[in-house]
Amino acid sequence: MIMLSKRRNTYLYHKTRYMNHTIKKLHSSCAISQNLTLSNTIISTNTAMEINGENIYTLLKDRLKLTFTEFRTVNVSKGCDHRVMLINLIDCQIDRLIVKEPLSEYDKIHNEILGCQIAENGQVTAPRILLHDSAYLVETCIGEMDFYEYFISINAPEKKEIINNFYKHVGRNLAKFHSANNGEGFGKVINFSSHLSKGYCPRGMYKTASEYINSWFSFESDIFLPEKNILTEEEISQCRRYWIENQEFVNNVKQTTLLHGDVDLSNIRVDSDGQFRGFVDFGDAYIGDCLDDLSRLYVHLYGQVDWTALVNGYEEIAGKQAVDERKLKVYSFLLLSWIIPHSKKNLDIEKPNRYHFYKSVFIRLISNK
Numbered sequence: 001m002i003m004l005s006k007r008r009n010t011y012l013y014h015k016t017r018y019m020n021h022t023i024k025k026l027h028s029s030c031a032i033s034q035n036l037t038l039s040n041t042i043i044s045t046n047t048a049m050e051i052n053g054e055n056i057y058t059l060l061k062d063r064l065k066l067t068f069t070e071f072r073t074v075n076v077s078k079g080c081d082h083r084v085m086l087i088n089l090i091d092c093q094i095d096r097l098i099v100k101e102p103l104s105e106y107d108k109i110h111n112e113i114l115g116c117q118i119a120e121n122g123q124v125t126a127p128r129i130l131l132h133d134s135a136y137l138v139e140t141c142i143g144e145m146d147f148y149e150y151f152i153s154i155n156a157p158e159k160k161e162i163i164n165n166f167y168k169h170v171g172r173n174l175a176k177f178h179s180a181n182n183g184e185g186f187g188k189v190i191n192f193s194s195h196l197s198k199g200y201c202p203r204g205m206y207k208t209a210s211e212y213i214n215s216w217f218s219f220e221s222d223i224f225l226p227e228k229n230i231l232t233e234e235e236i237s238q239c240r241r242y243w244i245e246n247q248e249f250v251n252n253v254k255q256t257t258l259l260h261g262d263v264d265l266s267n268i269r270v271d272s273d274g275q276f277r278g279f280v281d282f283g284d285a286y287i288g289d290c291l292d293d294l295s296r297l298y299v300h301l302y303g304q305v306d307w308t309a310l311v312n313g314y315e316e317i318a319g320k321q322a323v324d325e326r327k328l329k330v331y332s333f334l335l336l337s338w339i340i341p342h343s344k345k346n347l348d349i350e351k352p353n354r355y356h357f358y359k360s361v362f363i364r365l366i367s368n369k
Contacts, residue, residue: 049073051083051101052135060089060097064131064138068092082108082283086141096141098127100283108283109137110192111261115282117196118258122180124173125278143269143277150274151265162274164309169276170268171313174260174293177279179317183256183287186212202258204287210251212288217334219243222341230344235363242333242366249327250289250334259293261285264300291324295331299339302332302361329365336362 049056060066068089074096077084081104087097102108109132116139119126127139147166154162185204193200206212222228224236231239260267261284269277297310311323336358343355 051085051099054136056085056087056099059131059138066092066094094130094140097130098139098141098280099136100139101136107188107192109134110194111189111285112137112139112282113194114189114192114196114202114258115260115285118181119177119279119282121196122176124177124180126282127278127280142280144272145270146266146280147268147270147274148265150270150272154274163305166270166274166276167305167310168313170297171310171315172317173276173279174263175290175314175317175322177260178257178290178293181258183258186253186256186286186288187215188286189258202287204256208251209253209289213250213334217337221337223337228341228344230341230359235366238366239333246326246330246333249324249330253289255289256287257290258285259288259290261293263293263296289327289331290318290322291328292331294323295328295335298328299332299335299358299361302364333362333365336365 051059057071060068060071066089069091071090072088074086074088081102083101085099087099089095089097100108100112113129113132116126116129125142127142129137129139131138151159151163181202183202183204186206186209187204189202190205191203204212206215219240223230224239226233226236260279260282262281263279267279267281269280271277294310294314298307301307315322340355340358340362343353343358347353347355
C-alpha cells in the first residue's frame with residue numbers, strides 16, 4: 001500500500017464514503033456520467049493491465065524507455081466517455097504519470113493536447129504530454145494534490161489568507177492561458193493541430209455566439225418546465241425577462257479564445273502548502289468568451305469566497321475592467337440552467353449534491369441580488 005499523508009488520508013476519507021456512486025460532470029451542452037473508484041493496488045510486471053489493447057507495463061518500458069522497479073495505480077476513474085489512471089512509478093526519473101483513454105467519440109485527447117500546448121505558450125504550468133495516439137495519451141502529473149483535497153484538510157483560521165492568495169494566483173494564470181491564444185467562432189474546435197505553428201488560430205464550429213448558445217440553451221429545457229417542479233411559474237417568467245434584458249451581453253462577443261472548459265477546484269493543482277501549481281484536465285476545452293470560463297468558478301464559489309482576489313489577479317494580466325460582472329452573471333445563468341436539472345435528477349445518488357445551493361444562486365442571479 002502507498003503511504004499517504006495525513007491530508008491525503010483526510011481527503012480519501014471524504015471521497016471513499018461515496019465510492020462507486022455516480023459522479024456527474026457538465027460540459028457546455030452535455031452531461032457526462034462518471035463512476036469513480038479509488039484503489040492503491042500494486043500492479044506486478046506480469047499483470048496484463050491494458051489501455052486500448054496495449055499492455056501498460058510494455059508501453060512505459062518500450063515506448064517511453066522508462067526504467068522502474070514497479071508501478072502502482074493510485075486511483076482509477078471510469079465513466080461513459082473516458083478512463084483515467086494515476087500511476088506511481090517506483091525508482092524512476094518520473095514518479096507519477098496520468099494515463100487517459102477516451103471511451104467515446106468525444107475528442108478529449110485533441111483538446112488535452114491543444115490545451116497543454118497553449119498553456120505552455122502562456123507560461124502556465126500544465127501536464128507535459130509524453131506519448132499519445134488516436135486512442136490514449138500519457139502525461140505527467142503536476143502538484144501534490146487538487147485544491148479541494150488541500151482545502152478540506154486545513155484548519156479554519158488558516159483558510160481566509162490561503163484562499164485569497166490562492167485565487168489571486170488562479171486569476172493570474174487563467175488570464176495568461178486566455179491571453180496565449182486568439183480563437184475564431186464558438187464551441188468545439190474543428191481545426192485541431194498537434195503542433196502549434198506560427199499564426200495558428202483554433203476555430204470553433206459555430207460562427208456566432210447566438211448560434212452556439214441556441215445549440216444548447218432553450219426555454220424548453222427541464223428547468224423552465226413547470227411540470228418538472230424545479231422553478232415556480234413566477235420564477236420561470238422572471239427567467240424569461242432576465243434573458244430578454246441580458247442576452248445582448250453574451251450574444252455580442254468580439255474576441256474568443258480556447259477555454260479550459262472545466263475550471264473547478266478538482267482541476268487546479270497545488271503543492272503540500274496550498275501554493276498554486278497549475279491546471280489539469282483540458283479534455284473539455286472549447287472556443288468561447290473568457291468570462292464563460294470564469295463563470296464556472298463564479299457559480300461554484302458564489303458567496304463562499306472573496307471574489308475580489310480572483311478578479312484582481314485576472315485583471316493584473318488581462319487589464320483593468322476585463323471582468324464585466326454583469327456579463328459574468330449572464331454566463332452563470334446559462335451554466336446553471338444545465339447544472340440544476342442535472343443535480344436534481346441525481347439528488348439521491350450524487351454525494352455531495354449541491355442542487356439546493358445551485359438553485360439558490362440561480363434565484364439570486366435572476367433577481368439581481
